[in-house]
Amino acid sequence: MTDIILHHYPNSPFAEKVRIALGIKQATWKSVEIPNVMPKPDLMPLTGGYRRTPVMQVGADVYCDTQLIMMELEKRLPPPPLLPKGREGEARGLAMWIDRNIFWSAVGVVMGELGDKLPEAFKKDRSDFSGRSFDSDKLRAAVPMARDQTYAQLSLAEAMLADGRNYLLGGEPTLADCALYNPVWFIRQRLSPTASPLDRLPKISAWSERMKAFGAGTRSDLTAADALAIAKAATPAATKVDADDPSGLKAGRKVSVTPDDTGRVPVSGALVGLTADRISVARSDERVGDVVVHFPRAGFIVTPL
Ligand SMILES: N[C@@H](CCC(=O)N[C@@H](CS)C(=O)NCC(=O)O)C(=O)O
Known part of the structure; x- marks a missing residue:
């Protein structure tokens, strides 16, 4: 249930940023190949509209944008560190x-x-x-x-x-x-x-x-249908909304989150996590049940609905 699942395609350079990190960390991970253009019918149930590549899934948690994916890899995987102490x-x-x-x-x-x-x-x-x-x-x-x-x-x-x-x-x-x-x-x-x-x-x-020479770790293929079933069987991890966040947004508020540069498709849901670094929204879809979609704060616009 806690396997790292990367939704990506071979030619994606942002996916290569993540694959090389998996190589440095000699990680074992699962690979779901997604289309390189829209539509992406087996990705949308997980992300709620976010269309960029790559996306990382761990159970019922979905991580968008490599900024956040790399932080999550650092947290979940053993050294060597991608973020050396003090730097x-x-x-x-x-x-x-x-x-x-x-x-x-x-x-x-x-x-x-x-x-x-x-x-x-x-x-x-x-x-x-x-x-x-x-x-x-x-x-x-x-x-x-x-x-x-x-x-x-x-x-x-x-x-x-x-x-x-x-x-x-x-x-x-x-x-x-x-x-x-x-x-x-x-x-x-x-x-x-x-x-x-x-x-x-x-x-x-x-x-x-x-x-x-670092390669890409140890990867095994997973079908999109299996990835969706994994999300459905899992429960999202707990998250917290910072009560002092300057936005004044409170837990449970319906919001949309949209990239500020490319692929500007809003994802809507209930705010369940907000820190200086990340925004998390809960949403559900019949193919995946309840999931939480996480975004980095930098480069994403949060709008109360
Ligand atoms: N800021 C994003 C950029 C991701 C991005 O632009 N990815 C490209 C592929 S390398 C993309 O999504 N292209 C359109 C697509 O794959 O549908 C990140 O760090 O993940």
């Missing part, structure tokens, strides 16, 4: 910068190169997802700029490795490395390990080989 803020801050900036520059590089080869259904889906039209010609024309931006940002990480350290924060990999692996892996995987601008970043290239 939690640095690791999380770097991850936020990478997720919200480097990732998008890397998407410009990859989608600019591959955009015209992708199916129309994918382009339409990603237009809805991002709120901006997926125009392959414009993306291709913007490749030099995207490479430039990716290089400018990755060179900051290259500089961190310049003193000979093996990982961004020192001798061991942390959350920051998992986050950086996402866009670097995306370019390596979809284009090539020497695609520009990686060809000008020797330290990042060597670092990414070290990261790749």
Whole structure:
């Protein structure tokens, strides 16, 4: 019942951020493959509308966004730590910068190169997802700029490795490395390990080989139907609403939670958990029974209904 279940698909770079963390921690986990475009009929009963990839499930608890998934892995799995003592803020801050900036520059590089080869259904889906039209010609024309931006940002990480350290924060990999692996892996995987601008970043290239060697832990496949049955048979873990939260929101209040950037589909439910770091809502669906869906606070808008 307490197995870690990752709902994801192979080509997802944000899922790779989580898979590499599972590798570092040598975890045993279950894998449910989801579609890379909408509709996602076997994911919606769990999330209540959240559509992004990946999603982590543990019994009847559903964790959205890798920011929160990584915190949950850290809590649930034994060392090595992803958040070294005393450096939690640095690791999380770097991850936020990478997720919200480097990732998008890397998407410009990859989608600019591959955009015209992708199916129309994918382009339409990603237009809805991002709120901006997926125009392959414009993306291709913007490749030099995207490479430039990716290089400018990755060179900051290259500089961190310049003193000979093996990982961004020192001798061991942390959350920051998992986050950086996402866009670097995306370019390596979809284009090539020497695609520009990686060809000008020797330290990042060597670092990414070290990261790749961690693998993805021990994974076994699970059907979506079995994942839903696991949720139905389980009870969500207890959570608490901070009585002093500045929002003034109280336990039981009906709210919706919506990402502030992409895939802006609101999830509604009763507020059952609220801390500086996370928002949790209880909801039910006939295929999964009662579940609690958890979101990070940063990057998500909570609206009382
Ligand atoms: N902030 C989110 C971003 C997740 C994200 O953008 N994932 C991409 C795939 S890598 C996605 O959801 N694409 C659309 C889809 O899979 O339906 C996180 O950290 O999990």
